[in-house]
Amino acid sequence: MSETKIKSLLEKPVKVVNVGLEGFSRELEQQGVRVVQVDWVPPAGGDPKLADLLSKLGT
């Protein structure tokens, strides 16, 4: 299974979700790469421990 997923990453055109610095999105767009920019704000009111917990709970 792992081989298939990584093989697919390496063989298909990369499509990116960019979470963070917008400059990376702009540069990818300029190269014709499909990219979705996430308008990210710190989750859980900016509490890293709570954000970590929420990510483990799948929210």
Place this chain on the structure above:
Amino acid sequence: MSTVIVNDVRRGFYLDSVALMRFSRTISGLDGVEEAALMMGTPANREIMSDAGLLDDAGRAAEGGDLIIGIRAENKSSAERALAESKALLDQPTARDAEGVAWHPRTLRAALKQEPDASLALISVPGDFAIAEARKAIRRGLHAMIFSDNVDVQEEASLKQEARDLGLLVMGPDCGTAIVNGTPLAFANRVSRGGVGIVGASGTGTQEVSCLISQYGGGISHAIGVGGRDLAPEVGAISTLMAIDALDDDPATEHIVLVSKPPESDVAMSVLSRIGKSTKPVTICFIGAGEMQMPANAAQVFTLKDAARSALALGTDAVENAGAATIEVPKGRGRVSGLFSGGTLCAEAQVIFAAAGEDVTSNAPVPGVPKTDKGSEGHILLDLGADEYTRGKPHPMIDPSVRDEAMIEALKEKSVGVILADIVIGFGAHDDPAGHFAKLLQENATDICPAIVASVTGTEEDPQVRSSQIAKLEAVGVHVAPTNADAARWALSTMRARG
């Protein structure tokens, strides 16, 4: 006269670190301001601001989702003026607002509704939140590249284990460079496509090797970044081993290059054992390591330049030394001052100096090189991207002015005969680092200055265009070597010739 500290906290107001660093620089430069920073109130950032003497009670009480304006000024009126200016900067419409750019999803989940076929999440949020975002990504079936640093190594290990179980690759944290199927991600260069696959635990190491391969007429299939600590014992090379598996299985890859700091012996054993099972030739550059027992299909090299040459079967390094003959150094000056923006470029220069038996120290020493201290008298090679220079500041590859202060100091220092520097271009990097460097030299030149030797890591296809960057340096008298390794050798041979 007593200094004044003022803080203002905006609850639930987020701007990314690049924008905030730009604002911080503007406010710090105002009259009467000693120091200023605009930062998100994460625990790590609050510590940086506290250490810089920028926090009062309001700032100390801020939380991770709050933005803190911290100003230390000579007097109350300067502080108030700077605070008003900071608020005005934060309230100005962003470029995106002005352009009326379309709505962006606020979460990874929403982004995936918009682009269900996405294959990779590129994560560059503050380090405190990076693992949480990466975990969300892998649990939704995405590979992750984590540019963020300041992530706990145990959390890194646990994330990578989970990703491996899901069959997904995690590049990073602190992964600055990758090229996936021809797409440069974060800090990478537009290199030729070809048969060399790189596994890199070092961003600038991967950049130099991929650019030199391209320059020598070869090409890159993929460059998979793994993050600087992947080969640490806590992580056990999880991503490195997955990347080797992937490149071994990849029909486009004919030769694999591994670039990393020297791993500890258990990790090195498992990586070398996996490499020994590969059907492909492998070049290994553990920068700073001594000679190691290699599997039959692997060659060990000691410089980034040799990694590129070995990958293309060009044999070991022929020193391109022609430029050194013309370099003149002021009399009585015996030291080289290396001012690097790339950590692995600094490491490569140390390897060359140490192999030549030179007295050399560094703030980021490779094995066998002492750490620089106040009493260090020999050559000093500094990694200006190291934490002590970039805490709360941009990396010198993004903002070359981080090198200015050290450059001005080295230009004035009467014991310095040669300043050795790197210019790194490509995606993610500053749009004209050589122009900045040249301007600084012109503004600070004196009658008797050290010689300047540099190299430019990049390609003709990069947005900054390598030859144009070289021309700007040469126009102000910088001696530009073809590679970082050659620049180090030019600096050394110049000092020896005069000595």
